[in-house]
Amino acid sequence: MKQPMYRRRVTAVAAAALSLTVAAGAAGCSGKSTGGEGADGVKVGPGVTKDTITLAALTDMTGPYAPLGKGVTQAQKLYYDQLNAAGGICGRKIELKVRDHGYDVQKALAAYSEIAPGSAAIPQVIGSPITVALKQRLENDHLLTIPQAWAHTLLGSKHVQMTGTTYDLDMVNGVDFLTREKGVKKGDKIGHLVLEGDYGQSALAGAKYAAGKVGLTLVEQQVKATDADMTAQVGAFKKAGVKAILVSVSPKQAASLVGVAAATGLNVPFAASNSAFAQQLLATPVGPAFQKDYYVMTAAPPFSVDTPGIKKLAGEYQMAYKGQPLDASVYSGYTTAAVVGEALKKACAAKDLSRDGIVTAHRSTNAFEIGLGGAPMDFTQTNRPAARASYVVKPDKDSLGGTKLEEEAKESELAKGYNPPAG
Known part of the structure; x- marks a missing residue:
């Protein structure tokens, strides 16, 4: 140009x-x-x-x-x-x-x-x-x-x-979803696969807050951006006896996590950050495993909504x-x-x-919305997320865009009491 x-x-x-x-x-x-x-x-x-x-x-x-x-x-x-x-x-x-x-x-x-x-x-x-x-x-x-x-x-x-x-809010809403809909209860252990750096640490802040409020034990496993094989991390989660896993890594790392978990018999639900899934994964050998019990927390509605x-x-x-x-x-x-x-x-x-x-x-914009769904976004406050409600979407190869709506966007009761820590 x-x-x-x-x-x-x-x-x-x-x-x-x-x-x-x-x-x-x-x-x-x-x-x-x-x-x-x-x-x-x-x-x-x-x-x-x-x-x-x-x-x-x-x-x-x-x-x-x-x-x-x-x-x-x-x-x-x-x-x-x-x-x-x-x-x-x-x-x-x-x-x-x-x-x-x-x-x-x-x-x-x-x-x-x-x-x-x-x-x-x-x-x-x-x-x-x-x-x-x-x-x-x-x-x-x-x-x-x-x-x-x-x-x-x-x-x-x-x-x-x-x-x-933000990533932390999505994880707070994700823990709420797991406790409401997937059988996770007080006293359980849940895993969290976390990418080193601001992405993972932000998600981890929300997970720690929510786990503490609900009475869960959080089992953390951190990985670097260059790590590709999640075998060791799955082994640690399985040994700890986790009842669910939060996922805050890249799509390829999430694919390794889900594939290894399926191969080793770790059959638990996953609640993922919005950056931990890509539609292209559905065409890979781990595609069926993603469609089983994997959920993505996101501020965006799926393309399959009418x-x-x-x-x-x-x-x-x-x-x-x-x-x-x-x-x-x-x-x-x-x-x-x-x-x-x-x-x-x-x-x-x-x-x-x-x-x-x-x-x-x-x-000057306090209610941004261009007709695509989702909660209107407030851009007037620099120290608060633009929105606080997360959709829950589920990978599905037969749905337009590769995901289907599992739950409408909501700010959970857990999230209502949460404010992001100072950066």
Whole structure:
């Protein structure tokens, strides 16, 4: 894609100063001071020219979350293509620049240095560790950023907006589901397979809270992102006599967990974080095991629900990307693209497309909903999750999107008394 050019009606001296500012931004300095007013009277900043608004996406196309990254990115492109077909924002077309970091922090930092200085906002960053590594730069650069990560430790930033529930809240709701519906009771032991880092530690915080409230003993097993074989972890869970297992790892690690458990006779229910399943797993040898007693806690309804908004998105995505999986990543990608899109619309109405103007517009929204279901999201409070209700969905190869609705979204009684610990 072509690099954006800053074309404004300024004097030669101002133009020279502007070029120096952009160069400094490309070197890693904050772009927040770069600005001005377009010919249409709209205040602009980095990433905004008279005819283009450039956005950045830092995704995973080659690492452990590649299925997520592909679906999110394609859904975001679909949303912005539709937005452009409808006239764009303030007469400007949206350009989405995408970089693959492969879930590698150093690659993500380099990609950020390359494309962030010329971007107005970032509708996608995949990975809690990557978002954490970038957080200070995002704040210094005043960039509205929507991570595909839900660790509660990312709360508290004016510029970083998680959508839906956080990992810890989903695990609180997950423990509630296991005790209500799957026979887990006071005095039982439950396992928790946890990925090292912010993702796993956030989920673990919620699990510890819920287990303590219900009177359960939590048996933890932590793994690294590079670990592929969960045989030892399953052995530890089986030896401890767990009655259920919480799952907060990558989809491939979840597949090993479920497959080994089935092979060794550990027949217990699983309650998983939203990042611990991918539709593609249903076509593997462990597909039947996922469909037996595996449940995913998520803020997103499955594509198999019978609602007009979901049906419309499903049809549009399948038309644009024939043969591609239609799963939670598509819902998440489209929704997060729309979060930035709606912020841009509000900023346009206020005639302020600077980075600060976009953030201010976003933070004025207290009931975000674009007709796809789920609880309206409140973006006005930086230190609280945007939503607190989790759906329970179950893998099912015969359902559109690979999951079916097990339980409507609800904030459990356990969750009502829970507040995420300070990050």
